[in-house]
Amino acid sequence: MNLPVVSVILLVVSTVHAFQYTELAQYIDSHQEEYVEALRDWVAIESDSSNVQKRPELHRMMEMTAQKLRLMGGTVELVDIGEQELPDGQTVTLPKVVTAQFGNDPSKVTVCVYGHVDVQPAKLEDGWATEPYNLTDINGNLYGRGASDNKAPVLAWIHAVGAYQALNMELPVNVKYVIEGMEETGSNGLDAMILAQRDTFFSDVDYIIISDCSWLSRRPALTYGTRGNCYFFAEVEGPKQDLHSGVYGGTVIEPMTDLIGILDTMINPSGKILIPGIREAVAPLSDEEWKMYQDIEFDVENYKSKIGVSHLMYTNKVDLLAHLWRYPTVTIHGIEGAFSDRGTKTVIPLRLSLIYHVIFLYPVVVMLQVTDYLHSVFAKRKSPNKLKVTMVIGAKPWLADPQQALYEAGKAAVRRVFDMEPDLIREGGTIPIAKTFQDVTGKSIIMMPIGGFDDGLHSQNEKMSRYNYIEGTKLFIAYLNEVSKIQKTSV
Numbered sequence: 001m002n003l004p005v006v007s008v009i010l011l012v013v014s015t016v017h018a019f020q021y022t023e024l025a026q027y028i029d030s031h032q033e034e035y036v037e038a039l040r041d042w043v044a045i046e047s048d049s050s051n052v053q054k055r056p057e058l059h060r061m062m063e064m065t066a067q068k069l070r071l072m073g074g075t076v077e078l079v080d081i082g083e084q085e086l087p088d089g090q091t092v093t094l095p096k097v098v099t100a101q102f103g104n105d106p107s108k109v110t111v112c113v114y115g116h117v118d119v120q121p122a123k124l125e126d127g128w129a130t131e132p133y134n135l136t137d138i139n140g141n142l143y144g145r146g147a148s149d150n151k152a153p154v155l156a157w158i159h160a161v162g163a164y165q166a167l168n169m170e171l172p173v174n175v176k177y178v179i180e181g182m183e184e185t186g187s188n189g190l191d192a193m194i195l196a197q198r199d200t201f202f203s204d205v206d207y208i209i210i211s212d213c214s215w216l217s218r219r220p221a222l223t224y225g226t227r228g229n230c231y232f233f234a235e236v237e238g239p240k241q242d243l244h245s246g247v248y249g250g251t252v253i254e255p256m257t258d259l260i261g262i263l264d265t266m267i268n269p270s271g272k273i274l275i276p277g278i279r280e281a282v283a284p285l286s287d288e289e290w291k292m293y294q295d296i297e298f299d300v301e302n303y304k305s306k307i308g309v310s311h312l313m314y315t316n317k318v319d320l321l322a323h324l325w326r327y328p329t330v331t332i333h334g335i336e337g338a339f340s341d342r343g344t345k346t347v348i349p350l351r352l353s354l355i356y357h358v359i360f361l362y363p364v365v366v367m368l369q370v371t372d373y374l375h376s377v378f379a380k381r382k383s384p385n386k387l388k389v390t391m392v393i394g395a396k397p398w399l400a401d402p403q404q405a406l407y408e409a410g411k412a413a414v415r416r417v418f419d420m421e422p423d424l425i426r427e428g429g430t431i432p433i434a435k436t437f438q439d440v441t442g443k444s445i446i447m448m449p450i451g452g453f454d455d456g457l458h459s460q461n462e463k464m465s466r467y468n469y470i471e472g473t474k475l476f477i478a479y480l481n482e483v484s485k486i487q488k489t490s491v
């Protein structure tokens with residue numbers, strides 16, 4: 001006689017646990033304007049971590065982030081990570097790291113979402129069509145510095161948890177956040193914080209999720225590798241002051257000539273790195289990788305037109321992707337101290353610094369190889385000037401196995417939201433902290449980008465499309481559900 005009652009109870013239980021994706025997705029769609037306003041508020045903060053003058057803005061950004069999470073009822077901390085030493089020996093306070101926690105049910109999977117709210121520099125006069133710190137919606141694209149890198153993705157992760165809360169739905173996993181303000185300068189201070197909190201904040205974390213990269217095409221992607229990068233200054237110092245080029249030119253061995261001379265020995269016009277030991281340290285592309293790259297959606301013509309060039313270093317897709325994702329290169333960023341204004345100043349600058357990147361694998365190897373090489377090339381010039389080479393950022397590469405359950409969950413979430421299979425890709429940029437997360441916590445990482453292929457990260461007119469922002473939020477909602485299904489021991 002009791003039978004019907006039991007079956008009713010079972011029915012109720014299964015309804016409560018069903019994933020109500022449709023309701024959550026509708027909630028996201030109907031709160032779209034609110035999310036755009038939240039992004040507008042964040043983009044308005046000039047949280048440029050590379051400019052110490054902007055440090056108060058960065059502190060404000062961290063406080064705003066913490067406050068948003070506090071208002072959602074999270075357990076939030078602003079973790080002091082100490083000071084940053086500047087090249088001139090002065091020190092400035094590092095922006096605090098925001099940690100937050102939603103749920104602590106030991107029977108559930110715990111994910112930790114990492115993101116950053118600092119940005120690269122931007123000025124209208126650099127060629128932006130709109131004010132970089134005033135989010136501007138043009139045809140469904142939200143233009144503003146940091147919109148895609150990485151403010152909208154961080155907000156999307158916050159909205160994802162907020163949607164579950166607003167609909168009174170239980171979160172399928174415990175969610176932690178680590179949000180920092182120094183990613184764009186190499187995540188200063190974060191390694192030490194992760195190490196210090198390994199057995200506390202990170203002790204129950206099962207998986208780490210990072211959404212700080214972009215799709216390669218219009219097809220959603222999951223990212224399983226990032227390049228590392230080493231940032232150098234090579235300074236050549238000559239006469240004790242700038243010199244009139246007519247009065248002294250021809251007698252002086254110029255710092256600029258020395259600097260350009262050594263610059264020309266680092267990489268040849270075909271992209272071959274001339275610094276010994278750098279290219280050779282990277283394994284050749286395997287047959288399996290070749291096949292994977294071949295299957296990836298990547299339109300070379302589209303890529304050329306996106307960046308506005310008629311020719312690239314390589315013509316076929318696989319070579320291009322391999323040189324974008326896994327082979328090292330040298331990129332030159334600037335010469336500090338040189339005359340750069342309009343006009344015809346005739347002066348020999350006394351001191352110049354070459355600012356460049358060697359995008360590669362392990363910073364320690366690169367630092368030694370590059371420093372030794374440049375000094376040896378410089379020595380051959382027999383110049384009386386002085387060369388000083390300094391590596392100011394050494395960010396490690398990261399690589400994961402995309403066969404893991406974590407990626408299967410990612411594929412299922414992409415299928416749910418976009419009704420297609422994601423591309424499995426690598427990223428040419430660096431997430432400086434990814435390798436530390438992997439090494440210190442021993443946990444698996446997935447990178448789940450929502451940025452578009454044409455977002456213009458670090459460039460003029462950076463944007464995030466409404467489509468990617470809103471559908472990306474749905475993707476995170478779906479992912480929380482998919483990742484909750486992984487057995488806690490399975491990786």
Ligand SMILES: C[C@H](N)C(=O)N[C@@H](Cc1c[nH]cn1)C(=O)O
Nearest residue numbers: 149184185186212393395429430
């Ligand atoms: C991929 C990520 N959004 C990013 O842009 N990372 C930076 C990290 C950085 C900055 N300086 C050194 N590393 C990048 O790859 O440039």
